[in-house]
Amino acid sequence: MFNYSTLESIGMEKLYKTFLEAFSDYQVKIDLPILKFQQMLQRRGYISKVSIGAFENNTLVGFLLNGIRYWDGKLTAYDTGTGVIKTYREHGITSNMIFNTKQLLGEMGVEQYLLEVIQSNISAVRLYKKQGFEILREFECFNLDKNKYTPTAAYETQHINSITKSNWKEFAKFWDFKPSWQNSIDSVNDASGTFVYSIIIIDNTIVGYGIIDKYTGDIPQIAVDKNYRGRGIGRSIFADLLKNTEAYNVKVLNVDNHCDSVKDFLFNLKFQQNVSQYEMVLKL
Ligand SMILES: CC(C)(COP(=O)(O)OP(=O)(O)OC[C@H]1O[C@@H](n2cnc3c(N)ncnc32)[C@H](O)[C@@H]1OP(=O)(O)O)[C@@H](O)C(=O)NCCC(=O)NCCS
Structure with a gap:
């Protein structure tokens, strides 16, 4: 019992x-x-x-x-x-x-109950479906062995100690998809001391940012203003993030599988795609 x-x-x-x-x-x-x-x-x-x-x-x-x-x-x-x-x-x-x-x-x-589950965990997916959970989005997860990458940066990066409310408002405009729960604004804010925040400023305006966990190498968010893409800004931010984690293995979890910009960017940086997840929700 x-x-x-x-x-x-x-x-x-x-x-x-x-x-x-x-x-x-x-x-x-x-x-x-x-x-x-x-x-x-x-x-x-x-x-x-x-x-x-x-x-x-x-x-x-x-x-x-x-x-x-x-x-x-x-x-x-x-x-x-x-x-x-x-x-x-x-x-x-x-x-x-x-x-x-x-x-x-x-x-x-x-009002609702949200979760993420690894797609190949068939028994867990079956159980959640039986409980009434429905699939909302499909996510891909990526990782990179730091030793296999030589960072190159065309732009100078700066660090900020935290991300203000007005920063977040601007940053959200850079997104092609909404980050998953564990990568969301609230999640980053609730563990703010564990991250390094890297930004690039052009003409007094932040045009791209990236966030990395100093210890685990997890990158919850990276995004560049749509008007400034394809100029090496994302790559420069990534190069700086790599320098600011003690982890050997760098991870980007839960990329929306419809988001070609991030997927192609990561493949270009020699990331490997390893796990796929479902985001599921149950209306209560
Ligand atoms: C992914 C992203 C950060 C890339 O930024 P960027 O400044 O355009 O990237 P870069 O110019 O530094 O590109 C680096 C490399 O990736 C490649 N790349 C970047 N975007 C690409 C795309 N959409 N398709 C194909 N390749 C791409 C570039 O060709 C470049 O390769 P090269 O150096 O060999 O020429 C940007 O597209 C973005 O912000 N996407 C949305 C982010 C988002 O929604 N995040 C979720 C919330 S945080």
Whole structure:
């Protein structure tokens, strides 16, 4: 018999230990020290009281970690991570955790439930569809071994300490697609200290920017003003981002698969496409 309850009483170390155990056989190798795990949760907006754990005799054996924010103007929960320790799988634990989550979110007036799932994780995709989730977008993920790339820059870059509200307003005009939850403005703002922000200014105006995680090499956003593309600005920003992360492997996750500008740019920089994801939503 399993019990289900929210995670207010579960400390970060316990959660981390269970997370590592549950993801030990995941499609993508998880190499995450506890500090980065904590930063990942912070960035994605994790809230313990809207997250559900499955317990056997008070031992945490599964978890459904959620965050809540406004998304497209609707109060939205986001599944920041679902996992069940291998020996406890195929007992309906995930379905039960989703059932408990839906009830909890419904009581809180949350309008929709969003998640991302790796497309080749057939059983997870099937489960989410069965629960009523529908596919919104398809994302591609890319990575690059830093040692295999020699950065070249035609433009001088500058750094800013943070991105102001008025910066964001301008930057959003550069986008060809809206960044996924984990790469969104709110996610970047909630983990702002983990990033370096690189910009290029022409005639006193910012014409391109890029953001990189100093430790993990993750690039949540990079974009150039549509009027200034094809001049080497994106490449110059990227060259600067590379210099400002200690990671060997640089990642761009969740590129909208319809966005040829970013995909072609990344292929040109010798990135490899590795994983494809679905963005799925359930109306509550
Ligand atoms: C991707 C992007 C940043 C590239 O910026 P850019 O300044 O035009 O890129 P560069 O001029 O530095 O191009 C670098 C290389 O990539 C190639 N490239 C860039 N865009 C390309 C495109 N649309 N098609 C084919 N190749 C492209 C260039 O040909 C260039 O190669 P070269 O040096 O061998 O000539 C820009 O197209 C963009 O902002 N796209 C939208 C970003 C977005 O929506 N992000 C999501 C939200 S953050």
